[in-house]
Amino acid sequence: MWRHIASNALTLLIVFAFLLGGMILWGQRQYVAEGPLEEQICLRVERGSNVARVSRKLEAEGAVTSGTIFRLGMDYGDKSDQLKAGSYRIPVAASMAEISEIVIKGVSNCGTEVIYNIGVAQMQVIIRDLDPATNDYVELAKFAPASEEAPVAMQTALADAGTRYSVRVVPGVTSWQVREGLVQVGLLEGELAEVPPEGMLAPDSYEIRKGDDRATLLQEMQAAQEVRLAAAWESRDRTVPLASPEEALVLASIIEKETGVPDERRQVASVFVNRLKQGMRLQTDPTVIYGVTEGRGVLGRGLRQSELRGETPYNTYVIDGLPPGPIANPSRASLEAAVNPDETDYIFFVADGTGGHAFAITLEEHNANVRKWREIEAQRSGD
Structure with missing residues (x-):
């Protein structure tokens, strides 16, 4: 009798182990399989959030077939404690494995973005949001910090841990303008005693974080321009x-x-x-x-x-x-x-009224182009 009971128990254990192994294998396949998301979304991971909360949010958004499998996959891969706050773009059909890599890398790439735009006329701060469905940015607010109060949208962005920040240097600005612009970026720290060499700051967009050093950012701009100038001269x-x-x-x-x-x-x-x-x-x-x-x-x-x-x-x-x-x-x-x-x-050129220029070889041609431009100017003044 006891031998019979032991035999049945062993059979049940084998069946259970077989089923458990099958479930694990199925779960692993689900974890790496193409996901159900039909339109990319922007996933917001709050500061202090955990994998359980994120998995529920993903399931509610239709980004994963099972929040439980996502959470178990994160736990099994020792990734649960690597979760980082931010706003992450989840692409169409992303697998749970791909989503897990996105949320642990901590590189925010959607949600609110604040751009400190250093232009020729003035510096403007642009606050915008990425619409994940269209990949288009929607401008929320814009202001000139030197002369205008920061709008509510700016205060909201600063309070959001997922907000991304960048400094954009427009081509044609002077080094003095860049220096003065960086002084107005409250996120940055450090003094700037001297104006950098004229022409030696590469116009581009530079990602910044709270507490970054202004002088270090200028050094990055100068290093980039040195590389560009050397490459141009070589060719x-x-x-x-x-x-x-x-x-x-x-x-x-x-x-x-x-x-x-x-x-x-x-x-x-x-x-x-x-x-x-x-x-x-x-x-x-x-x-x-x-x-x-x-x-x-x-x-x-x-x-x-x-x-x-x-x-x-x-x-x-x-x-x-x-x-x-x-x-x-x-x-x-x-x-x-x-x-x-x-x-x-x-050897000559003059504005043509369209934003471009009329070019000429001879002085006669140039004078004719100048007369046309003056007529355009006179017409605009009259209007």
Whole structure:
């Protein structure tokens, strides 16, 4: 009798072990299988949250077939204590294994983003949210910290642990403007005693975190610009009359200030290169403006005749060749245009009323283009 009972018990244990093994194998397959999500979502993991709470949220959002399997998978992989607060984009059909990697890496990539945009006219703070369904950003608020109070949306963003922050340096800003902009970024720490070298800060977007050092961020910008300048100089057209990378930087900064149309950069570069080759003066207003403002903000008015005639190092209506230094921080595209301009015979250009320029080879053609531009200006003044 006891032998019979023991035999039945052993059989039951074998069946149970077999079923348990099958369930584990099934669960493992479910954990790595394609998920049910049909539209990507933004998963918010609150500070102090745990895997159980996150698994319930994922199940409610339809991102996983079983919150229990997700939680057990995280536990089995020793990932439960690696969960990080933030806002994470969960892509369509993401498996539980893929989602677990997303939430432990801690790289927020959706939700609220605050951009400190250092522009030519002023610095603006832009608060926006990513719509995960469309991948489009929705602007929540925008303000100039130097002259406006921070809106409620900014206070909400600062209180949110998942908010992402970045500093965006717009091409064509001066190093003084970048320095002044960083001083206004309250998230950053550290003093900035000196203005960085003009032209040597790479326009780009830089991710920042609360407590980052301002000087360290400037060093990152300068290192990036050094790499870009070196790469551009290495790939230069050897016929271009530039004697050094520093001269290439100067010309690139002038190109950056002369046009905001990407497709025009190499044409504008060709005009200045042709003038240098022919020994003509560059005669460009942005250099004169820099001589007046010293790069400290915008002029805010037209140039006076006395300023156009004044003998200053940056007045290219008076001096020969390039000015003594850059007048702004040029983009990678302007650096490349300076050392590899289009091959043209152009030596003149003027605004054409569309945001671009009309180029000319002869003075007669240029004067005709100038007359057209003055007619456009007069019409706009009349309107």
